[in-house]
Amino acid sequence: LQDFTTGSRALVPGPATLVQVNIQPYDSGKHGAVPVTGDARRTLEALSAALGDHAASAGWQARTQALKAEWDAAVDHATAPANVELPTDAQVVGAVNRAAGDDGVVVCAAGGLPGELHKLWRSRRPNGYHMEYGFSCMGYEIAGGLGVKLAAPDREVFVLVGDGSYLMMAQELVTAVQESVKLVVVVVQNHGYASIGALSESLGAQRFGTSYRYRSEAGRLDGDRLPVDLAANAESLGADVIRAATVAELRAALAKARESTRTTVVHIETDPLVGAPSSETWWDVPVAETSTLESTRAARATYDESKRSQRTYLGPGRRPGP
Numbered sequence: 001l002q003d004f005t006t007g008s009r010a011l012v013p014g015p016a017t018l019v020q021v022n023i024q025p026y027d028s029g030k031h032g033a034v035p036v037t038g039d040a041r042r043t044l045e046a047l048s049a050a051l052g053d054h055a056a057s058a059g060w061q062a063r064t065q066a067l068k069a070e071w072d073a074a075v076d077h078a079t080a081p082a083n084v085e086l087p088t089d090a091q092v093v094g095a096v097n098r099a100a101g102d103d104g105v106v107v108c109a110a111g112g113l114p115g116e117l118h119k120l121w122r123s124r125r126p127n128g129y130h131m132e133y134g135f136s137c138m139g140y141e142i143a144g145g146l147g148v149k150l151a152a153p154d155r156e157v158f159v160l161v162g163d164g165s166y167l168m169m170a171q172e173l174v175t176a177v178q179e180s181v182k183l184v185v186v187v188v189q190n191h192g193y194a195s196i197g198a199l200s201e202s203l204g205a206q207r208f209g210t211s212y213r214y215r216s217e218a219g220r221l222d223g224d225r226l227p228v229d230l231a232a233n234a235e236s237l238g239a240d241v242i243r244a245a246t247v248a249e250l251r252a253a254l255a256k257a258r259e260s261t262r263t264t265v266v267h268i269e270t271d272p273l274v275g276a277p278s279s280e281t282w283w284d285v286p287v288a289e290t291s292t293l294e295s296t297r298a299a300r301a302t303y304d305e306s307k308r309s310q311r312t313y314l315g316p317g318r319r320p321g322p
Contacts, residue, residue: 019047029247037273040220052144074277081247086271089113089188089245093120096158096186099254104156105130109140111162112195113188115138116276127152139168144178145183156258158262159185162308164193169232176263184257185265187230190272197272202297203287231267240264282306 001102020033029033036043079094081087093116094137100106102124108114109132115250123129130148132140145159166187176183197210235241239264242253250268257264283308287300 034115041065076120078277079120084271086269087247087250089190089194089270089274090120090274090276092186092188092250092268093117094158095247095250095254096160097121097249099258100128100156100158103129103154104158105148105152106160107141107157108132108160109144110136110165111193112198112275113160113162115195115279117160119276119279124277126154136319138165141165141169142176142183142185144168145185146172146179149181149183157183158254159183163187163191163193163228164188166230168254170230170237173234173237173239173263173265181263181278182261184232184254184265185263186254187234187265187267189230189267189269191225191228191269191310192272194272197286198275199283202283203285203300204291204293204299206293206295216304231265234265234267238263242266244268269281282310282312 008183018027018031018033019036020030020038021038022028023037023039025035025037031060034180055061075094078088078090079093079097081095083090090110093113096106097120105128105222106117106121108117114131114133115137117129117131121129128220130144132144140163141159145157149155149157174186175181192211194210200210209221211221212226212228213221214226215221231241231243240257240260242252242256242264244266245268250266251318253266257266285303287303288296291297291300291301
């Protein structure tokens with residue numbers, strides 16, 4: 001395997017080894033992987049050449065196809081419309097995915113949506129999926145959507161943004177309107193920080209401070225819901241706005257927004273307590289060792305148990321396992 005920066009060569013690793021590719025040496029040496037510094041395209045071409053006619057075993061391919069079919073069924077179930085009071089984020093993702101068609105590009109960055117899109121979105125054409133995974137930059141979405149639209153003016157750009165991230169940099173709607181750069185912005189309103197709320201709950205912190213609520217007389221953020229109206233805010237910034245309350249209304253709004261020549265914001269409220277199908281992975285976030293909250297003590301016990309069965313990263317000479 002050619003290192004395109006130093007010119008050195010390394011053995012092609014075995015089947016239980018990770019290969020980490022990055023243009024920066026610092027970022028290549030991660031996760032106990034074989035570090036390869038170079039351009040992604042050239043590196044993949046080199047890997048393909050090194051593998052030659054190698055193919056996965058028939059058993060491995062059959063297992064992969066079975067797992068793929070199982071996951072497709074889970075995605076179909078999660079994104080299908082249902083008769084519920086509030087739609088789920090997954091149902092919103094499904095509606096946007098269908099509205100995007102073959103030429104649409106989805107843009108997202110922070111909160112729970114990137115993880116849900118990663119699991120649920122089905123791309124139909126290259127360059128149709130743009131996520132800011134690296135640093136989860138809240139506020140990137142609308143500004144990033146502007147850049148995507150400028151780079152691909154012939155494609156419909158759908159920006160998915162949660163309420164928390166929208167509040168970080170909604171003013172780029174003004175730029176879109178000013179420059180006549182047409183975007184379809186879907187604001188997913190669940191009146192708080194759904195992703196951090198779920199993490200807080202898993203750590204025994206009971207979602208404290210993750211909803212937009214008044215501070216009560218007891219000093220806690222558990223009072224009445226704040227009268228936040230992000231649809232009115234978007235309208236005040238010059239965008240066309242469509243309010244949707246159901247998945248059916250969302251589909252109609254997306255179709256109308258797609259046909260429009262102006263930046264259109266589609267606002268829909270969702271249930272913050274219903275997530276996408278689980279990836280069954282474990283997030284290593286330490287829990288407080290001492291607490292007066294029973295929920296935190298229980299979360300710490302769960303964390304300690306999970307930590308004992310944590311698998312190490314794959315690397316040269318290592319096998320997957322606890």
